[in-house]
Amino acid sequence: MPSRPPNKSAERGAETLTHTGSPPGDDAGAVRRFRLELVEGPAKGAVWDSSADRCSIGGAEGNDLVVDDATVSRFHCEIRIDDAGARVRDLRSRNGTVVDGVHVIEALLRTGSLIRLGKTVARFEFGTEHNRLPLWDEPRFGALSGASAAMRAVFALLARAAERDVTVLLEGETGTGKSQAARSVHERSARRDKPFVVVDCGAIHGNLIESELFGHAKGAFTGAAEQRVGAFEEASGGTIFLDEIGELPLDLQPKLLRALEAREIRRVGTNTARPVDVRVIAATHRDLRAEVNAGRFRADLYFRIAVVRIPMPPLRQRPEDIPALLDDLLASLHATPDEEAALRDPKVIARMKRAAWPGNVRELRNYVEQYLVFRAPPPMGDPAPAPSAPPAIDAGVPYAEARDQVLADFERRYFEALLRAHDGKVSRAAAAAGLDRRYLYRLLHRHGLGPEREAQA
Numbered sequence: 001m002p003s004r005p006p007n008k009s010a011e012r013g014a015e016t017l018t019h020t021g022s023p024p025g026d027d028a029g030a031v032r033r034f035r036l037e038l039v040e041g042p043a044k045g046a047v048w049d050s051s052a053d054r055c056s057i058g059g060a061e062g063n064d065l066v067v068d069d070a071t072v073s074r075f076h077c078e079i080r081i082d083d084a085g086a087r088v089r090d091l092r093s094r095n096g097t098v099v100d101g102v103h104v105i106e107a108l109l110r111t112g113s114l115i116r117l118g119k120t121v122a123r124f125e126f127g128t129e130h131n132r133l134p135l136w137d138e139p140r141f142g143a144l145s146g147a148s149a150a151m152r153a154v155f156a157l158l159a160r161a162a163e164r165d166v167t168v169l170l171e172g173e174t175g176t177g178k179s180q181a182a183r184s185v186h187e188r189s190a191r192r193d194k195p196f197v198v199v200d201c202g203a204i205h206g207n208l209i210e211s212e213l214f215g216h217a218k219g220a221f222t223g224a225a226e227q228r229v230g231a232f233e234e235a236s237g238g239t240i241f242l243d244e245i246g247e248l249p250l251d252l253q254p255k256l257l258r259a260l261e262a263r264e265i266r267r268v269g270t271n272t273a274r275p276v277d278v279r280v281i282a283a284t285h286r287d288l289r290a291e292v293n294a295g296r297f298r299a300d301l302y303f304r305i306a307v308v309r310i311p312m313p314p315l316r317q318r319p320e321d322i323p324a325l326l327d328d329l330l331a332s333l334h335a336t337p338d339e340e341a342a343l344r345d346p347k348v349i350a351r352m353k354r355a356a357w358p359g360n361v362r363e364l365r366n367y368v369e370q371y372l373v374f375r376a377p378p379p380m381g382d383p384a385p386a387p388s389a390p391p392a393i394d395a396g397v398p399y400a401e402a403r404d405q406v407l408a409d410f411e412r413r414y415f416e417a418l419l420r421a422h423d424g425k426v427s428r429a430a431a432a433a434g435l436d437r438r439y440l441y442r443l444l445h446r447h448g449l450g451p452e453r454e455a456q457a
Helices: 008-020 149-164 178-188 210-212 250-262 287-294 298-304 319-332 337-343 346-354 360-374 397-419 426-433 437-446 450-457
Strands: 028-040 048-050 052-060 078-082 085-090 097-099 102-104 105-110 114-117 120-134 166-169 194-200 238-243 262-265 272-274 278-282 308-311
Touching: 028 052, 028 114, 028 149, 052 210, 052 272, 085 097, 085 120, 097 426, 102 105, 120 149, 149 308, 178 194, 178 238, 178 278, 194 210, 210 250, 210 262, 250 262, 250 298, 287 298, 319 337, 319 346, 319 360, 337 360, 397 426, 397 437, 426 437
Parallel strands: 166 278, 166 308, 194 238, 238 278
Antiparallel strands: 028 048, 028 120, 052 078, 078 085, 085 105, 097 102, 097 114, 114 120, 262 272
């Protein structure tokens, strides 16, 4: 291949890997190296070589491969290498992601695949060598356990993040252990003897979240009968964990950004700035890059909290960890020897490893608890029904709009079926779906399935 100019994006990606790697001497996993060459568009000729297992592509400076093209979204798509190969996933981009002429939400790549992002086209190629990824040398980190390479890679990132007061963003599906990861980082940090304060941004009404975070003065609003100290002040010297930060109202995001940048807060109803000394860890089940593209999350706040991004892998991607997780659950639930023997039966373990576990470790715990109550293995879910014919595609509708219509239709049908399966009981439905009850209420209202409709069902 001809010589090429140095790629600043590749250099930045290498720095990020070094920053979040494990200490020297740790074992290392291997993922296949890959290369992206821009063959069309304003940056034609640029080449990016991977140094880790993923690559974020877009116009914003926070990406691994930055593409200076007005038709490319700030966070356009991400490529990730795993056991199944290389996958590209669109991040709800404005113009969509096209692989070999086909619009995709997610797709497997092969050597020579052409990925179109607006006017830019990138050629994907597998390399002949492998990148060595840092792995933690133990199958446990704090409250988390897992001997799989996926989890040991996460442990290595968590350990390095714990060494400094860097802001951490934990990403992953519901039930993947984000809360345990946050607490484990705190307990391994220099702030371990100080408070660990949790704020669930998805469980507090939008009008109250500002007071929850920053506190309020007496009489600041109706019902404020006395002064209140907020979570930032409560966590002084320690760590504040902002769970489900993707649910934070858009109008409050600038205030949180100001608090993170200036390290000071103002209680509601006052003009006095109060300095705060806290370490911030945030978590979300959403991809905030897609939320930035959709205008639901501020880009500047994303860059401020995503100093170190740590994706938590779902249970279906690490089935080899189920036996160890099962041991932990049985011990914590005080199972009898007979109960332990029944659940450790090789046939039961094999079924567990084949299950999808959409609720991840939380769902696995529910499964074990149900067994201990009913003394019989509960169902793990029936095989998926045969897919119905897909809806007709209207090529005259912009890609993003058509995609949102399909996703909205899926959400509505899913929630209708969920409510039917649980007799309209939102609390039971939320537990089965692995969602916070208040968050499920919001989603139901979005689709016209609120309590009024449930009462008629």
